[in-house]
Amino acid sequence: MNILGDYHTHTKYSRHGHGKGTVLENASVANEKGLKQIAITDHGFNHMLFGIRRRDIQDIKEDILNAKEVTGVDILLGVEANLISQNGNIDVKVEDFEFLDVLSMGFHKLVHMDRNEDFWKLSLPHLIGTPFAPSKERINRNTTAYLKALDKYPIDIITHINYEFPVDALAVAKLAKEKGTYIELNGKRINVSERDLDIMAGEGVKFILGSDAHTPDRVGECNQGLNLIFKLGIPLSQIANVDKLPKFHNKRG
Numbered sequence: 592m593n594i595l596g597d598y599h600t601h602t603k604y605s606r607h608g609h610g611k612g613t614v615l616e617n618a619s620v621a622n623e624k625g626l627k628q629i630a631i632t633d634h635g636f637n638h639m640l641f642g643i644r645r646r647d648i649q650d651i652k653e654d655i656l657n658a659k660e661v662t663g664v665d666i667l668l669g670v671e672a673n674l675i676s677q678n679g680n681i682d683v684k685v686e687d688f689e690f691l692d693v694l695s696m697g698f699h700k701l702v703h704m705d706r707n708e709d710f711w712k713l714s715l716p717h718l719i720g721t722p723f724a725p726s727k728e729r730i731n732r733n734t735t736a737y738l739k740a741l742d743k744y745p746i747d748i749i750t751h752i753n754y755e756f757p758v759d760a761l762a763v764a765k766l767a768k769e770k771g772t773y774i775e776l777n778g779k780r781i782n783v784s785e786r787d788l789d790i791m792a793g794e795g796v797k798f799i800l801g802s803d804a805h806t807p808d809r810v811g812e813c814n815q816g817l818n819l820i821f822k823l824g825i826p827l828s829q830i831a832n833v834d835k836l837p838k839f840h841n842k843r844g
């Protein structure tokens with residue numbers, strides 16, 4: 592059993608020191624650990640602190656070409672896009688699809704939202720926190736936003752589902768399956784119950800392991816997800832990057 596790729600890694604292009612390594616450093620660690628492919632998925636453009644800038648894209652592309660040549664690891668250019676509205680908008684424009692090999696999406700706080708109302712409804716409940724379980728209304732609103740995003744965009748991976756943004760994970764996973772979108776088992780945090788993962792697996796949802804490395808040494812570290820896969824007996828055929836490479840929506844053949 593081998594993990595062949597890591598599809599969630601950050602670099603220095605996630606600004607303000609949020610990501611620590613370079614593309615080459617991430618690829619070198621991947622190579623040492625026997626990975627064939629990685630994705631560079633820095634934080635989306637609307638993140639107030641950590642977002643990449645569109646003017647950095649050319650530099651990232653050049654770094655990728657160079658790192659591929661030096662390490663032999665195949666490197667995909669992606670982004671960890673942010674949900675920015677209740678209508679399911681994310682911070683990626685149609686033009687961006689030209690350079691994106693893989694499109695990941697997750698909810699993050701401290702993101703420029705489409706409208707004030709989106710901030711009040713989606714971000715604020717998390718920012719102020721509450722000792723109570725999230726209301727049904729909030730979960731429904733969040734879930735609807737995710738479902739709309741899945742409908743609107745060719746999203747390849749939903750990152751850390753339920754982290755800081757409670758949704759009906761089963762409903763999201765069901766549509767994700769229809770759309771050919773992978774549900775990530777994140778290397779740092781898994782916020783879906785074992786029961787729900789079990790149900791998803793039974794329904795044929797496809798998962799993908801991602802380290803969410805913010806330092807090069809963490810690239811390829813997916814044990815948290817792997818342990819759950821073994822514990823729950825999820826068939827390895829449903830894990831996109833074990834003993835095979837995933838298939839993403841657009842772009843590369």
Ligand SMILES: [Zn+2]
Nearest residue numbers: 671697750751
């Ligand atoms: Zn994230």
Ligand SMILES: [Zn+2]
Nearest residue numbers: 599601671803
């Ligand atoms: Zn991330």
